Amino acid sequence: MDYYVETLFNSISFFDYSRGLFRELEDEINREDENYILNVGQEKYIEYLSDKYKLKLIEILEEGITQEVVEESVSNQHMTMSPLSRGVSGVSKQEAVLFYFPVSGDIDLLKIQPSTFTFSPPRAAIKENELIHKVILFNRGSEYALQQLNIFKTNINQMITYLNTDIIQYNETVVSKIRNFFIGRKNKILKRQNLATSINIPLKKRDSAPKTFAIPTPNMRRKITIKPRVGLQPFEPDPTLDENTYNDILRIINDMGKAFERNPSVYSNKGEEDLRDHFLMQLEPNYEGSATGETFNKKGKTDILLRHDGNNAFVGECKFWKGEKSFLSTIDQLLGYLTWRDSKTAVIMFVKNRDFTQTLNVAKSAIKNHKNFVRFNGGQDETWLNYTFNLPEDTNKEIQLALMMYHTVDVN
Structure with missing residues (x-):
C-alpha cells in the first residue's frame, strides 16, 4: 500500500495560514470588474464569499474507524525486542496494524500548526479523506495495538480541539473582513467616478x-451558495x-x-x-x-x-x-x-x-x-x-x- 507517514500539525502556523486566506480574499474582490462591484447585491455577494472562505470544523468519525493487519519491512536498527537485533544492518519483516480514521472537513488542515500546540505532535499518513495510523507490533499482541490506538486517539483529538478553536475564531472574523474589503473597494470606485451609492x-x-x-379616551359604553450574476452595464444610483x-x-x-x-x-x-x-x-x-x-x-x-x-x-x-x-x-x-x-x-x-x-x-x-x-x-x-x-x-x-x-x- 502506498502511503507516507508524516508529522501532523507541524507546517505553517494557523495565524499565517489565515492571513494568507485574507489576502486571497481581498485579491479576489479587487479582481472583480468595477461594474460588477457596483451592481451586485452586497449581501448575496458577501454570503457567496463567506461560504467560499469559511473553514469547516475537523472531526474524526470514530464510528468509522477500521483496521488492517499487514506485513511491514522494518529496519533492524528500530528493533527493540531483542538485544541481539540491535545495530544489525538490513531489514526484517514485521507484523503491523493499520488503523484508518475517516475525517470530516478539510483533512489537509491537519498539517497546520494551531496557536496552541505541542512539540511532539502525532504522526500519521494522510490519504484522501482518511488518516492512517500504523502500529508495528514487534511480536506483541492485540492489547499493545489497542493501547497505541488509544494514545493516538487522545493526542489527535486534543490537537483537533486546538485547531477547531482557531477555525471558529477565523470564521467569526471572515464575514466582517469580506464586508470591509467589499465596501472599501466599492467606495473607492464611487469616489473615483464621482458617484453616490444612492440619491x-x-x-x-x-x-x-x-x-x-x-x-x-375610550368610550365606556362600548391585535445552498452560487456567485451572484450581474450584467456589467454602467452603475446608476437609485x-x-x-x-x-x-x-x-x-x-x-x-x-x-x-x-x-x-x-x-x-x-x-x-x-x-x-x-x-x-x-x-x-x-x-x-x-x-x-x-x-x-x-x-x-x-x-x-x-x-x-x-x-x-x-x-x-x-x-x-x-x-x-x-x-x-x-x-x-x-x-x-x-x-x-x-x-x-x-x-x-x-x-x-x-x-x-x-x-x-x-x-x-x-x-x-x-x-x-x-x-x-x-x-x-x-x-x-x-x-x-x-x-x-x-x-x-x-x-x-x-x-x-x-x-x-x-x-x-x-x-
Missing part, C-alpha cells in the same frame, strides 16, 4: 410636528431614503403599534384599513417634501406608501395575522410593489391570537424560508425585527424589510 429622496421632518401623540429617516418612520409606526397594545378598548375592534389610517395620521404631519401631493399615501386597503418619481421608496403593509401562508403572501405582495435597489419597507402584523409568543416564533421561522430572504439584521426589540431581502426579478437589488408585530386581542 437621497428630498424629505425632511416638519419642525412643527408633535413629538408625541395623544391616545383617545433614489433611497437615508437610514435615519427610515428608522425614524419605523419608530413612529412602532410607537403607534405599542399604543394599540396598551389601549385595547380603543383599537381592538378596528379593521386593517382603520389601523393603517392611524399610522398615516401620525406619519403625514411629521414629513414634507415628497414628489406627491401627500408625503404618505395609500394604494389599496392596507398599504402605507412613500413615492418618489413614480416609484415606491417606502412601503408599509398592514395585515391581520392569518397564519404562515398568508404572512408569506403578504411579503410577496409587498415585494411586488418595489423597483428600486435599497428600497425601505415594513410588514406590520396585527395578531389576535392569545399565544402571541408562539405566533411571533412562527413568523420569525417562516420569514427565513421565504425565497427572497437574504439575511437577518437584528432587532430593535422583541417584535421589531430587521431583514434584508432581494427583489424577485433581480436578486442583486436588495431591500430592507422590517417585521413589526403587535398583539391586538379583541375586548368583549
